[in-house]
Amino acid sequence: MLNSVKGMMLTLASTFQGLKKPVTREYPKTPTPVQPRFMGFPALTWDSDVGEPFCTGCMVCIRNCPTQCMSASMMDNPLQQEGQSHRRKIVDYFEINLNRCILCGICVELCNFDAIVMSHEHEMSTYERNGDRVALPALLEIGQKYQRETKWIPPTVLAKAKKDAEDAAKAAKAAEAEPAGAAQEAD
Amino acid sequence: MADIQTNLATNSPVNAEPVEMLLNMGPQHPSTHGVFRMVLWVDGEKIVDVEPHIGYLHRGSEKLCEGEQYHQVITLFDRLDYVANFNNELVYCQAVEKLMGLEVPERAEYVRVILCELNRIASHLLYVGTIGLDAGAMTPTMFAFRGRERIQSVFEAVSGARMMHNYFRIGGVKEDLPDNFEQLIAELLPPLREDVEESDRILTFNEIFLTRLKDVGTIGPEEAIDFGFTGPCLRGCGIEYDVRKAHPYSIYDRFDFDIPVGLDGDCWDRHWVRVQEMYESLKIIEQALEQMPGGEVVSSLGRRLIRPPAGEVYMRAENPRGEIGVHLISNGTDRPYRLKVRPPSFCNLSAIRRLLTNSWIADSVVILGSLDIVLGEVDR
Ligand code: SF4
Ligand code: SF4
Numbered sequence: 001m002l003n004s005v006k007g008m009m010l011t012l013a014s015t016f017q018g019l020k021k022p023v024t025r026e027y028p029k030t031p032t033p034v035q036p037r038f039m040g041f042p043a044l045t046w047d048s049d050v051g052e053p054f055c056t057g058c059m060v061c062i063r064n065c066p067t068q069c070m071s072a073s074m075m076d077n078p079l080q081q082e083g084q085s086h087r088r089k090i091v092d093y094f095e096i097n098l099n100r101c102i103l104c105g106i107c108v109e110l111c112n113f114d115a116i117v118m119s120h121e122h123e124m125s126t127y128e129r130n131g132d133r134v135a136l137p138a139l140l141e142i143g144q145k146y147q148r149e150t151k152w153i154p155p156t157v158l159a160k161a162k163k164d165a166e167d168a169a170k171a172a173k174a175a176e177a178e179p180a181g182a183a184q185e186a187d
Numbered sequence: 188m189a190d191i192q193t194n195l196a197t198n199s200p201v202n203a204e205p206v207e208m209l210l211n212m213g214p215q216h217p218s219t220h221g222v223f224r225m226v227l228w229v230d231g232e233k234i235v236d237v238e239p240h241i242g243y244l245h246r247g248s249e250k251l252c253e254g255e256q257y258h259q260v261i262t263l264f265d266r267l268d269y270v271a272n273f274n275n276e277l278v279y280c281q282a283v284e285k286l287m288g289l290e291v292p293e294r295a296e297y298v299r300v301i302l303c304e305l306n307r308i309a310s311h312l313l314y315v316g317t318i319g320l321d322a323g324a325m326t327p328t329m330f331a332f333r334g335r336e337r338i339q340s341v342f343e344a345v346s347g348a349r350m351m352h353n354y355f356r357i358g359g360v361k362e363d364l365p366d367n368f369e370q371l372i373a374e375l376l377p378p379l380r381e382d383v384e385e386s387d388r389i390l391t392f393n394e395i396f397l398t399r400l401k402d403v404g405t406i407g408p409e410e411a412i413d414f415g416f417t418g419p420c421l422r423g424c425g426i427e428y429d430v431r432k433a434h435p436y437s438i439y440d441r442f443d444f445d446i447p448v449g450l451d452g453d454c455w456d457r458h459w460v461r462v463q464e465m466y467e468s469l470k471i472i473e474q475a476l477e478q479m480p481g482g483e484v485v486s487s488l489g490r491r492l493i494r495p496p497a498g499e500v501y502m503r504a505e506n507p508r509g510e511i512g513v514h515l516i517s518n519g520t521d522r523p524y525r526l527k528v529r530p531p532s533f534c535n536l537s538a539i540r541r542l543l544t545n546s547w548i549a550d551s552v553v554i555l556g557s558l559d560i561v562l563g564e565v566d567r
Contacts, residue, residue, distance in 0.1 A: 003392050003393050003394055004393055004394055004395065006388070007326075007388070007389045007390075007393050010385065010388060010389050011326050011389070014326075014330065014385075023333050023336075034343070035340070035343045035344040035347070036344075036365070037343070037344060037345070037346070037347040037365060038343060038347055038348075039347035039348050064256070064258075064259070066255055066259040066262050066263075102262060102351065103348065103351065104262045104351070104353045105347065105353060105361075106258070106259065106262070106353070109361070118347065
């Protein structure tokens with residue numbers, strides 16, 4: 001009996017606390033903010049320096065996708081022939097069947113060209129069976145939205161900057177150690 | 188069975204012939220914890236016989252593993268026991284690492300242990316919520332889910348997904364913890380401890396709950412071993428067996444924690460063991476956070492194609508539900524030749540007939556709930 005009363009008190013206390021500071025959200029009205037690393041549907045990124053997608057259509061992601069939900073083809077890059085781009089090949093056609101995608105992020109991990117990202121898009125229900133087969137323009141649109149919202153910097157650029165900084169720090173350290181060594185030698 | 192029939196016949200006021208009724212429970216039944224179907228033969232309120240039907244959620248995971256490359260199999264393991272994803276990923280990654288003789292960086296081991304123990308708490312919290320529902324209490328569910336939600340937002344910050352993380356890699360983890368992880372976990376642990384304590388206080392010694400669970404679904408230690416019980420179900424019978432202590436894997440031998448054991452092997456003991464385990468997990472997390480070194484989280488293997496040598500390994504680990512085992516056979520290609528999973532829920536569930544026969548219909552839900560099965564793992 002006593003324990004039941006105690007339990008009741010606990011419930012009441014929580015109720016009052018909950019009224020003061022609710023834990024739940026009324027979902028469609030107030031969407032829950034996602035974390036920076038959140039993995040939504042995959043999307044393709046846009047290289048705005050050149051004005052073309054990062055994707056070269058190399059098919060690495062497609063071969064490694066556990067659900068085989070993507071397809072792509074590549075073509076010769078017209079912008080490269082004009083000398084504006086360093087990409088010899090460029091994506092021609094790309095499609096992801098987002099209904100089949102399991103949001104695993106393997107494609108993003110394996111892409112060598114920073115071309116694909118896990119966007120923060122996660123509300124994409126449609127009424128048609130194949131309504132979420134998303135082709136290149138739509139994928140780029142989602143990707144660009146993601147790039148804008150998160151101020152995306154290509155991971156390889158980030159990694160390179162980090163490595164450069166480390167190298168610089170190492171060089172500085174070596175330079176610091178050297179005069180000391182030289183001084184010792186002079187002794 | 189004959190006993191009950193004579194009993195019922197003599198006790199029934201109208202002295203009618205006992206009639207057995209066939210009752211289908213599930214697959215779409217809210218308290219079968221997934222899609223589990225039982226056919227109950229009942230005589231009045233007494234269960235005479237049970238026939239469990241599994242396979243409604245069968246996805247052929249083991250067969251699918253044979254067609255996927257080693258790094259893709261992790262996504263399938265996420266979906267076995269979908270309440271304890273990190274623990275599943277861990278056992279598979281360790282199996283492949285054992286086969287390849289791969290060293291995992293220190294920091295990665297700590298990251299894995301912290302996440303696995305958090306996942307254990309999340310899983311047990313879900314259990315506390317559902318057993319409350321099974322016994323007729325709505326409130327603990329809300330409390331438990333609140334705690335689980337906190338853990339899941341940390342998971343989202345770390346791995347990018349709330350449930351199917353795909354975060355552990357063969358030879359480490361995908362990427363280092365986020366920069367604000369220390370702050371996140373410092374904000375998580377105190378309220379989480381409160382949540383665990385709260386769900387303990389509101390449920391464990393509640394009179395109604397005790398009456399519903401004590402001396403219900405009792406199973407003795409010898410019988411439990413015969414059925415292949417592991418995890419909290421076995422420890423509820425008073426046997427101190429935990430893979431983390433008995434055959435330490437990863438870095439579990441570095442932590443100081445106890446194994447809670449029950450006395451009678453009934454539903455309440457199984458419940459109590461799980462609640463105590465949450466406190467132990469919190470202890471492990473605190474120790475791991477203290478000891479965690481810096482450094483790399485990915486092994487030297489990097490992103491190269493994983494091609495273990497031909498051979499066989501068996502790796503086991505302690506999941507929230509019991510001992511999970513992975514028997515991996517490799518023929519030297521980039522895909523497993525055969526991958527057999529020993530799921531704890533399946534073995535624990537095998538005792539359902541023994542536990543339910545001669546019990547009341549109303550208790551069947553509680554007994555099933557106290558075994559804490561996850562159908563994704565039972566059917567695979
Ligand atoms: S997204 Fe990356 S891996 Fe996939 S086809 Fe494009 S460039 Fe290749
Ligand atoms: S996230 Fe996974 S399932 Fe989805 S497209 Fe990428 S590799 Fe395929």
